[in-house]
Amino acid sequence: MEMKLPSLRPRLTFWQLWNMSFGFFGIQFGFALQNANTSRIFSTLGAQPDDLPLFWLAAPVTGLLVQPIIGYLSDNTWHPYWGRRRPFFFIGAILASIALFLMPNSSALWMAVAVLWMMDAAINISMEPFRAFVGDKLDPTQQTAGFAMQTFFIGCGAVIASLLPTMFSDVFGVSNVPVGGMVPDTVRYSFYIGGLVFFLSVMWTVFTAKEFPPDDMEKFNAARKQSRHLGVALRDIIGGFGQMPKTMVQLAFVQFFTWIALFAMWIYTGTAIADNVYGTTDAQSPAYQSAGNWVGIMFGVYNGVSALAAFLLPVVARATSRKAVHTACLIIGGVSLASIFMITTKELLIIPMIGVGIAWASILTMPYAILAGALPANRMGYFMGLFNFFVVIPQIVSGLLLGWMTTHVFGGHTVQTLILGGASMILAGVLTLFVTDKAVAAK
Structure with missing residues (x-):
């Protein structure tokens, strides 16, 4: 069955783009709190540095399982009021907000790990349909701007969330x-x-953004009825691997090495800065907790830079190409991440975070903009969910290997693991040169 959305979609105004993307402010608020504080929470509750990647496996594994399924379900969902993607925004927001309230109240390490599984699954339920939302609602000429608006809100939400622990400590x-x-x-x-902001932000998009109905409701309902059979659903979900467009396969390699770098950064920046700059590995010490606050500031900087760069990158991409922009940004980010090894003064750590922020803006915009132009409209949600495999698989690989490498190759010095992450991001930038961008090819 081929269900097509309108071939010529009306151009949306700035405020319509704002409303449909605002939910990402809350989603990234939650993700930023998780990224900046999860290793800190685990360490405070007794986790050892070489065990952190294994505990973090909750994040990629839930994404691996949840996103393709949610994408498939949302492709085959329609309600006259709730639409196609918004029911999943709503459900995910409720569950994620509950998890954000539970996480810091964990009294044992196993509880924190369990809540991380719940939190990541819930955030993925809300997040995955947002990527398909842009493909659903926007004409191809506006899709890069749509993903850029999402990146802007991702940056804004992450800046505030990353700085919150320091604000509570130093201001209040x-x-x-x-x-x-x-x-x-x-x-x-x-x-x-974070739990409150997540819920309210996603609700803003749920109740202010509308969706296009299927062109042929009779065909859509017939296909939806068929998709409810478990065998058909499993066949469609698994069979999609053999139907991936060429561009998606090429981007898969770029994503693989990109997300190895990001996973290393999120897991190990806290322990690396505590060891390399603050001179401690004792998670119960005031110095270690101060390092955790400073990492929040560092992460706030890179997310703030990404929010600003989100509006600049589409302009540069129109003047050059999306591939050229993504290549340059990833190389800048990789060099910046690796350079943390050489810095022992906390204030100077802000400089590499600027480069990481430029890369992060492109990571959240360019691959999805390139991919959206290569996907069939009726399976946008599914393929966007499947694309997430190439975000989570490298994280799983990292979770299984980085702890061993940090202990046995880098002598327990996690700052050296960040060098590995930087090299991986540089490689991703080089691989971007081999990606086919259909929007460019069609010119």
């Missing part, structure tokens, strides 16, 4: 020290705000 005088082995109040209050 909230305790930043673990008491009785529990998570500091600065982190706990940050997650409470």
Whole structure:
């Protein structure tokens, strides 16, 4: 069955783009809290550095399982009021907000790991349809702008979320020290705000953005009825691997090495800065917790840069090409990430985060803009979900190998693992040169 959305979609105004993307502000608020604080929470509850990648496997594994299924289900969903993607925004927001309230109240390591599984699954339920949302609603000439608007809100949400623990500590005088082995109040209050912001932001998009109905409702309903059979659904979900467009296969290699770098950065920046700059590996010490706050500032910087770069990159891409922009950004980001090894003054750590932020803006925009032009409209959600395999598989590989490499190759110095991440991102930039961008080819 081929169900096509309108071939000529109306151009949306700035505020319509704003409304349909605003939910990403809350989604990234939650992700940023997770990325900047999960290793800190695990370490505070007793985790060892070489075990952190294994505990972080919750994130990629839930994405691997959830995103293709949610994409398939949303492709085959339609409600006169709720539409196709928005029911999943709504459900995911409720579950993610609950998980954000639970995470900092974990009293044992196993509880924190379990809540991470719940939180990541819930965030993925909301997040995956947002990528397909752009392909559904926007004409190809506006798709890069649509993904850029999402990147802007991702950056804004992440900046505020990353800075929250420091703001609570330095501005409001909230305790930043673990008491009785529990998570500091600065982190706990940050997650409470994150749960509220996540819910309200996604609800804004749910109730202000509308969706196009299927062109042929009779055909759509017939296909939807067939898709409810488990055998058909499994065949369609698994069979999609053999139907991936050439561009998607090429981007898969780019994503693989990109996300090895990002996973290494998210897991190990906290311990690397504590060891390399603050001179401690004791997770219960005030210095270690101060390092955790400074990492929040670093992550806030790279996300802030990405929010600003989100509007610049489409302009540069129109003047050059999306491939050229992505290649340059990834190389800049890789060099910047690796350079952390040479920095022992905390203030100077802001400089490489600028380069990482430029790369992050492109990572969240260019691959999806390139991919959207190569996908069939009636399977946009499924293929966007399947594309996430090439985000989570490298994270799973990293989770299984980085701990061993950090211990046995790098002598436990996690800052050296960041060098490996930087090299991986540079390689991803080179591989981008071999990607076919159909929008360019059609000119």
